[in-house]
Amino acid sequence: MSLLEDLSWRYATKKMNGERIPADKLAYILEAARLAPSSSGLQPYKIIVISDPALLAKVKEIAYNQSQITDCSHLLVFAAWDGYSEARITRVFNYILDERGLPHQTMDDYKQTILNLYEPLGTEWQAHHAAKQSYIAFAMAIAAAAEQRIDATPIEGFDTAQLDALLKLTGSGYRSTVLLPLGYRQEEGDWLVKMKKVRTPQADFVTELTLADVAAPADQPLPAASQR
Numbered sequence: 261m262s263l264l265e266d267l268s269w270r271y272a273t274k275k276m277n278g279e280r281i282p283a284d285k286l287a288y289i290l291e292a293a294r295l296a297p298s299s300s301g302l303q304p305y306k307i308i309v310i311s312d313p314a315l316l317a318k319v320k321e322i323a324y325n326q327s328q329i330t331d332c333s334h335l336l337v338f339a340a341w342d343g344y345s346e347a348r349i350t351r352v353f354n355y356i357l358d359e360r361g362l363p364h365q366t367m368d369d370y371k372q373t374i375l376n377l378y379e380p381l382g383t384e385w386q387a388h389h390a391a392k393q394s395y396i397a398f399a400m401a402i403a404a405a406a407e408q409r410i411d412a413t414p415i416e417g418f419d420t421a422q423l424d425a426l427l428k429l430t431g432s433g434y435r436s437t438v439l440l441p442l443g444y445r446q447e448e449g450d451w452l453v454k455m456k457k458v459r460t461p462q463a464d465f466v467t468e469l470t471l472a473d474v475a476a477p478a479d480q481p482l483p484a485a486s487q488r
């Protein structure tokens with residue numbers, strides 16, 4: 261199977277059947293997420309795994325009662341740092357340097373560069389930046405699940421403040437960003453399962469530029485790719 265076949269197979273499953281997924285497949289999906297790239301390698305996020313039906317029922321209440329939350333096998337909650345700090349960055353860099361057998365000072369200049377960049381942008385910008393990193397791991401988990409023929413539903417439809425309170429994330433330095441229930445589709449009752457997968461045509465999605473294109477006067481906007 262190719263990655264493109266896997267991505268064509270998957271869809272945002274609307275109805276799951278409650279069946280458990282094997283532990284090795286869950287571990288594979290979590291490992292794919294762990295291997296995701298992140299800005300400066302900081303991995304400013306983590307994943308919380310929930311399979312306890314009682315806790316899933318509580319999560320569902322604050323996720324617009326989306327049935328996949330309780331009909332999944334495992335729910336992955338992606339949570340990202342609520343901001344950057346010298347202590348946090350130092351901890352990660354020191355870990356990386358220890359693993360590589362290098363002195364802690366090796367990355368001091370780089371650390372100062374990113375602190376100088378991030379600090380003036382404020383905590384909200386920083387939290388947003390960290391959240392964006394978590395979505396890269398989220399995408400890796402989605403692709404890995406598809407490869408393992410595990411269904412998944414990307415879910416942003418939930419109240420983050422309420423979920424953070426429920427999961428005791430509030431004040432912990434992390435904020436929930438996005439959810440990924442994993443399980444198996446139940447075709448009956450799933451309105452999306454047989455629908456055609458629709459995406460923006462490649463011609464509109466991808467634009468190839470040359471210097472001549474961008475050197476054009478500002479009042480001459482670039483033609484849409486489909487008209488080029």
Ligand SMILES: Cc1cc2nc3c(=O)[nH]c(=O)nc-3n(C[C@H](O)[C@H](O)[C@H](O)COP(=O)(O)O)c2cc1C
Nearest residue numbers: 270271272273274326413414415416417418438457
């Ligand atoms: C970040 C993100 C948030 C989403 N939130 C929800 C959601 O809350 N509930 C849901 O049923 N689908 C949700 N979706 C699924 C999208 O609607 C779906 O991926 C999109 O329509 C493309 O369809 P496909 O995934 O079936 O190919 C979300 C997708 C993404 C990437």
